[in-house]
Amino acid sequence: MIVVMRADATEVQVEQVVDTLKKFGFTAHLSKGVERTVIGAIGDKSGLDKRVIEMLPGVSELVPIRKPYKLVSREIHSKDSIIKISDQVSIGGNSPVVVMAGPCAVENETMIIEIAKTVKAAGATVLRGGAFKPRTSPYSFQGLGETGLKYMAQARKETGLPIATEVMDTRDVELVAKYADILQIGARNMQNFNLLKEVGKTKKPILLKRGPAATIEELLMSAEYIYAEGNPNIIFCERGIKTMENYTRNTLDLSAVPVIKSLSHLPVIADPSHGTGKWDLVEPMALAAVASGAHGLMIEVHPHPESAQSDGPQSLTYKNFTVLMQKVRAIEKVIRS
Amino acid sequence: MIVVMRADATEVQVEQVVDTLKKFGFTAHLSKGVERTVIGAIGDKSGLDKRVIEMLPGVSELVPIRKPYKLVSREIHSKDSIIKISDQVSIGGNSPVVVMAGPCAVENETMIIEIAKTVKAAGATVLRGGAFKPRTSPYSFQGLGETGLKYMAQARKETGLPIATEVMDTRDVELVAKYADILQIGARNMQNFNLLKEVGKTKKPILLKRGPAATIEELLMSAEYIYAEGNPNIIFCERGIKTMENYTRNTLDLSAVPVIKSLSHLPVIADPSHGTGKWDLVEPMALAAVASGAHGLMIEVHPHPESAQSDGPQSLTYKNFTVLMQKVRAIEKVIRS
């Protein structure tokens, strides 16, 4: 950490900074310039809120020289992590683009099995579906709960597709982990730290969605919570952030894909369905995501989007999904060549 | 709900919209203009995602004519709700401005008792303090847990101040409710719907903080979750949203105060400590909040901000808090006159 003093800082103020740094276990090195003094602080800043130093009199600015995240950082672990989802499917590095497809919410057994078969035939490699649904309104459909998980397990049995589903409550982690191959942490729970710790205690792959106002650094810090509990199987998911643009439901920040790949060794996918909120934008943004280097996609598919119980308007029909998959594989081929 | 068709919509498309509306339980009234057809839909749209209609062919736009929130709405309940926090303290309507003051995190018993006495002497009416702390980093101090709650209870015993503290996990609601007079839902948990339902089952006043990317409507919807479970004792808290401005920790959106007062009957307070992240901005923004009509304030106070275990840089010293309180009461007098 480097502490830049103000041009008019006094000797006494410099000393106070040095003393405070020492109190927090740092060694301090002074470097007096013509104009101002700069203090280099060496030591472990974990647990020190950098603003504690910033508020001392005479301090102009404080510059951390370490990233706040460690285990998820590419500085620690330079090679791409590859995460095994099932015997057939892995994600990360140069593994084929993993496409997780399915309905927003599981509605009944027949429906989820039919969807599973269809998306598999089109080339999807994971089945997604919601059993516990976070809904803005308490009056909206909240999901089938464990029954939905059972239906998904049945769909897996019939197709071999591993299944990804959301867990929203610390009390449900054990239950959901019993059925799911990938535990999804929704965008609104990205900083539900107790939930992060709880899924960190399982060994399941965790799909961690970026919160709608989260910076990339905050997303990495949330993954650090999971990793620090002993679970290194983390997949990031860019699903759009909130901006002043309101034509789309969110603004899909695809630059997060190459940025995360440069900062972390963990894989990253994109969700153009939630990222745009409009089915006709899903194809162009899915292709863009693959072109930007995403390790996977999460796509909502529904046989009759207009009568879906949740998020129909952003779901693709079977036909549109099949067309999309052909283009996805063609783009993937260009990118990986 | 009103469905505006495109200028070039066909008869068949109009019929499909009417049929879909009927399927969801609406009665539909057509009004054919020179240029385009407009369909009025009467019925309960709860549970219908408005985008289901928007995605039908020929539809240009859909206009909800009811607010998605009900119980918290001023349309339902036109008079200000006044919420009783303790025998001495109520909030809302023309009740005196409630000032909730204390440290970000409870560090030890002596400290919290000393702070409680000091802020009470300066005019605070509620003691705040964190026992369970949501921290961006897993390596930061996470709070004292139940021990912290016991220390706060002791501080209440010695000063008579009711206590407000955060609950982060559905599994802790019962425990925290045993000690606290106000259960706080942190900004990052504003859409942790299971937690909202759980605190909705208690009768305690709930301090619901606005998420850093939440619209006011989303905030009201989250309160609807609590209210719908049977707990009408909800206090909103504006604590800053994330914007492109990064000089301050967040951008305190004080216009949320009069907006919430116009849309809801429930009280609203402001938290200039988190809202700005810098202690020297706390006084001007606290005074601004009172001038904007806030029913209360939440202020971080620490005897030695430079050595606080959490959020020291945004905490006021005893002296600064005492000065602030005098100005708060003077502004309050002008506003209420």
Add this chain to the structure above:
Amino acid sequence: MIVVMRADATEVQVEQVVDTLKKFGFTAHLSKGVERTVIGAIGDKSGLDKRVIEMLPGVSELVPIRKPYKLVSREIHSKDSIIKISDQVSIGGNSPVVVMAGPCAVENETMIIEIAKTVKAAGATVLRGGAFKPRTSPYSFQGLGETGLKYMAQARKETGLPIATEVMDTRDVELVAKYADILQIGARNMQNFNLLKEVGKTKKPILLKRGPAATIEELLMSAEYIYAEGNPNIIFCERGIKTMENYTRNTLDLSAVPVIKSLSHLPVIADPSHGTGKWDLVEPMALAAVASGAHGLMIEVHPHPESAQSDGPQSLTYKNFTVLMQKVRAIEKVIRS
């Protein structure tokens, strides 16, 4: 336009709305529901601020049923516009992806000619370069002015590449139009309405960059200014918006590409150099832009980015640009097939 009255609106309030609508030249149609009255207003709302109606007592909401833009709208002009830049180069519809490449600022004649030859050899079809530079600081290099334009004209003479350059001042439009094939309106001038009118009086293709906080609708409205003056040759450019994410210089909103294509008949390109601010993100985002359907790209290229007078850090070297172009053409082939 549809005016939704409040549930508790009185007869008198409804009449006042009807009278006001008539005053502004509308015909009003009442439709009284069980719960509330809805008023359909037919007529030309140009010049009426919709909030004038919203502020009348008893009004709950107002819904415009026409888009505020006309000439640029796809509703008026359903076929893709194709804009001729030079005898060899056109943009829009299924024309090949137009790549505008070159330095942020023209530094000297030798340099711009060398860059022009290099980017042409790699496959670029337009030369970009700044002669008048909008810089955040008055102390930064402000461009060579007319001298820079002359150097660019010389580069065009030697390579045949048409040239694109920014105009910042109404007083310079004539001068810049004398040299340039494409007049660029920078992001910070997107709502400099006098400048828009002035370039609207020329017949040159105008490259209109989206402002860093502009919605897509505002961007279309700015184009409407140019079109309304008689110049239909407008090319939109997505170059990133400001968000709470500060790792990248801006957040490149690629969903704007398919959205603009659905709302307008005019072509749209993306600028990943300004959109990310970091050269290593340019390739993935350029490819993503083409995959999302962009009609073109604007890319900063510099022989020695580390010594560029402006925006070096986001410029590609010759080598990186050449590699990029091969991938661009491969992705384009997939998308157009």
Add this chain to the structure above:
Amino acid sequence: MIVVMRADATEVQVEQVVDTLKKFGFTAHLSKGVERTVIGAIGDKSGLDKRVIEMLPGVSELVPIRKPYKLVSREIHSKDSIIKISDQVSIGGNSPVVVMAGPCAVENETMIIEIAKTVKAAGATVLRGGAFKPRTSPYSFQGLGETGLKYMAQARKETGLPIATEVMDTRDVELVAKYADILQIGARNMQNFNLLKEVGKTKKPILLKRGPAATIEELLMSAEYIYAEGNPNIIFCERGIKTMENYTRNTLDLSAVPVIKSLSHLPVIADPSHGTGKWDLVEPMALAAVASGAHGLMIEVHPHPESAQSDGPQSLTYKNFTVLMQKVRAIEKVIRS
């Protein structure tokens, strides 16, 4: 400036940074830590884009230790600047809160004179009014131009109130300066650098509005353009920024008031009319602005807001303005005591 090298940076990389710094006129001081090397660079960084250094291999981060603005900075000029608007009115420091009131657009002579007299009687000290109007739509009323300026001059003659009005075009600066006492730069022109330079050549007080996506630092940099041309008479105006909240027209960032006061010696006012877009939010936010320490207010007033040619919905009636002024003066008294 301080350059932090990566932990794995090589000797050669360190040397390249040092050489590059020297090329730009800096003296470089190395400080090798256990973990990494840090380079202090002394010299004038004006004209150096800090990203040029950041992109060098082995560089982790670069920390500027000087603010990019100088003349407007409080570090250079520690005492509050007080700007004289007329013989009677000054703004800044402890001068009374200056209230600039009037219509969004001047509509006719009778109207502007009547408003001038009314707002003066209520306590306003400057008359505002638009003659050149920046409108999102080319089809909206664009203002009366010079005729409007003449009407305002007549209103000044009859009331003695100095007048503030916007200038949008470099070609109009001389004309507008002939009539106006304060030249206003609108939010959308905050980074119209040629316009800034042009008003910098006059000696008139300049009211510089913050752009809807501008950081406070960018606002100060724009003022630097004016100051650097020789005009130190600059008044900042916070008028709201764009965020994901769309209930209000903009989000009025009142924390900008104390922040600007701490960073600059120049005065700052707030515009709650544009900042909220709704007349019923103007009073609470105007009072909040004064409580936050603003040196002045800009308020839209119109005799018949429902028939105003521009921005009626955010305008106060005479009666509401008169009530507001009494509260403004009462809050001012508390704040200044």
